[in-house]
């Protein structure tokens with residue numbers, strides 16, 4: 481049996497699956513935690529990857545692997561290939577002002593013209609999550625660090641490069657030419673490149689002018705390779721697949737086709753869909769990313785998903801199962817109690833400086849059950865807005881899948897179809913991002929035009945409910961009413 485491995489280096493943890501290259505059958509798996517925080521030393525990801533691989537029984541018998549990863553994280557490398565400063569993650573909002581500046585600059589001072597120009601240039605309007613804004617923040621806040629930046633990579637690019645034997649401890653780079661060759665070996669793929677803000681899925685090319693606009697100077701960018709191409713090999717000789725952004729990898733792992741929509745409840749809440757055509761939404765609600773097969777992955781992403789449930793459980797002093805039972809014991813709409821879930825600020829809608837809020841409190845609805853219900857509904861309302869924004873871009877919505885850590889909650893499963901207004905399909909709990917990366921590794925190994933066909937589970941549960949538009953209406957009435965984060 482030929483084995484392949486897939487890695488999901490996500491916000492909260494690193495997960496590894498090892499599968500049969502031919503059938504896709506799961507052979508073994510492992511995981512390790514990432515540190516908390518929105519600024520992380522990339523070396524911690526590398527350590528977690530080693531630990532997760534060890535937990536999965538090692539890679540000695542694995543013929544190929546690929547890495548799926550959290551998108552947008554800014555990994556800056558100096559001319560020697562050393563990390564310049566800790567990476568800023570997708571959910572770090574300190575670059576919100578930089579995002580506003582970049583939009584204004586492309587619009588000659590007019591925010592609407594700027595948003596339209598960015599959407600036309602790269603398919604997305606920059607918000608604090610996109611790498612390009614983090615580079616502008618670096619230029620303004622840490623000019624000495626910005627000046628040292630010789631290359632910019634994303635988490636999955638950097639891990640793939642490390643797996644190929646580059647970076648600290650590689651030992652080979654003894655002169656400037658060798659260092660330059662090492663940086664030139666960086667690779668990425670369309671899906672992750674499309675989240676940088678300086679690569680266009682519409683023209684399939686880098687916009688180095690936008691990189692320079694943000695950072696103040698040019699830098700080496702990872703070579704964008706095709707989804708089934710090889711990025712290289714590990715020192716042990718295993719083939720490295722291109723890797724992908726986590727949402728594109730999940731789509732590949734689930735075998736999504738046009739008309740399929742994934743609602744992912746990880747740290748981020750993501751509504752994403754496979755599309756044959758690129759999108760360019762000047763409102764910024766939908767980012768026009770690429771997928772991991774050569775098509776497109778329009779996506780709406782919130783900063784607040786499963787951790788809203790974590791926070792509600794913590795406030796109530798219960799575990800996730802009890803939170804779910806409580807939520808299901810309260811009526812739809814929680815008798816008017818509305819939780820606006822902007823605990824980390826928000827990205828969609830673009831409210832980086834907002835905080836969360838509880839509205840409509842009355843004696844009758846201030847019970848643990850009502851609070852639990854309001855938390856689940858508030859989180860889902862943000863995603864329902866995302867689904868609507870996707871539809872407004874002409875993206876077909878035929879089947880909606882619910883995945884990610886938060887999808888394990890029975891309350892979420894039952895309430896999602898009511899709030900989203902569509903039936904929701906829940907595939908078996910699994911690591912779909914890592915699965916997609918594993919399928920990509922098998923693809924690179926096979927060298928075929930299309931990825932290998934792996935059987936998908938028939939064990940998919942369907943959740944149906946009467947739509948509850950009043951829940952979204954009461955949410956829409958108050959979602960702007962939030963306090964600003966303390967500076």
Ligand SMILES: Nc1ncnc2c1ncn2[C@@H]1O[C@H](COP(=O)(O)OP(=O)(O)O)[C@@H](O)[C@H]1O
Pocket residue numbers: 490491492493745746747748786787789790800801884885886887888889
């Ligand atoms: N039964 C459950 N109900 C609700 N949330 C859960 C449950 N199990 C795990 N989670 C949450 O899922 C999240 C992790 O999901 P995951 O998709 O791995 O996130 P990420 O990809 O962002 O690291 C955590 O916040 C965790 O608390």
Ligand SMILES: O=C(CO)[C@@H](O)[C@H](O)COP(=O)(O)O
Pocket residue numbers: 490491492549550551552570609675726727746747748749750779781
């Ligand atoms: O920023 C995005 C998508 O644009 C996020 O989806 C990140 O890619 C992080 O994913 P999780 O760790 O929450 O799964």
